[in-house]
Amino acid sequence: MRVALIGATGFVGSQILKELVDRNQSIKAFARNVEKVPASKNVATVALDVNNVQALATDLKGADVVISAFNAGWTNPNLYEDFIKGAKAIEEATKLAGVKRLIVIGGAGSLYVTDDLQLVDTPDFPEQIKPGALAARDYYNILKEDNDLDWTMFSPAPEMHQGTSGTRQGTYRLGTDNPVFDADGHSILSVEDVAVVIADEVENAKFIKQRFTAAY
Numbered sequence: 001m002r003v004a005l006i007g008a009t010g011f012v013g014s015q016i017l018k019e020l021v022d023r024n025q026s027i028k029a030f031a032r033n034v035e036k037v038p039a040s041k042n043v044a045t046v047a048l049d050v051n052n053v054q055a056l057a058t059d060l061k062g063a064d065v066v067i068s069a070f071n072a073g074w075t076n077p078n079l080y081e082d083f084i085k086g087a088k089a090i091e092e093a094t095k096l097a098g099v100k101r102l103i104v105i106g107g108a109g110s111l112y113v114t115d116d117l118q119l120v121d122t123p124d125f126p127e128q129i130k131p132g133a134l135a136a137r138d139y140y141n142i143l144k145e146d147n148d149l150d151w152t153m154f155s156p157a158p159e160m161h162q163g164t165s166g167t168r169q170g171t172y173r174l175g176t177d178n179p180v181f182d183a184d185g186h187s188i189l190s191v192e193d194v195a196v197v198i199a200d201e202v203e204n205a206k207f208i209k210q211r212f213t214a215a216y
Contacts, residue, residue: 001202002026003064004028004067008027009029009033012069019196025202028046030045032047051089054096057092057097058097068104068105071083072132074128079132087142091143100149105156106140107132108158108187109134112178119133153211154211156194157214166190167192172216176210176213179215189215
């Protein structure tokens with residue numbers, strides 16, 4: 001499988017890269033700083049300017065699937081605008097490159113905790129990550145209108161962060177629009193197992209034109 005991975009050095013992207021390398025996939029790793037991409041015989045690196053659509057499209061040509069783990073930076077004061085702009089640029093470049101399959105790593109904020117209430121709209125949702133969560137939700141609504149790509153949006157478990165990382169179990173349970181809770185009412189997944197979920201989706205393509213989530 002020829003996989004183009006955008007955001008290959010980020011918290012999520014770096015783990016996806018490791019998982020794909022371990023599965024012997026052929027990866028083109030896109031990052032702002034390619035020096036941070038670990039060397040591997042299966043990995044080619046590309047310096048990324050996410051908003052240069054034409055150049056990005058040229059570099060994406062030949063891929064079987066594009067994975068976007070793009071993050072505009074949690075401390076970026078223009079996070080909302082920059083995420084929407086970058087995500088739309090990646091979507092457009094994927095189409096221009098003639099790649100049919102796009103997997104986007106979104107946020108948990110757009111998951112529904114009740115029939116009509118999304119997590120990002122709950123009173124206790126952390127303010128410091130709200131701009132990114134709102135951007136991911138709004139971009140999901142944009143992506144849903146794309147009839148050309150075989151797109152997939154992945155919303156991680158709400159408790160997927162540095163504090164739940166460090167272990168790859170290789171097992172998980174799947175959901176679609178609602179968090180997957182355990183017996184104690186938690187929805188947890190390590191970033192290492194997010195990478196397992198995404199690599200499995202690359203190989204099995206179960207969620208075409210759908211959003212999905214996963215947790216233990």
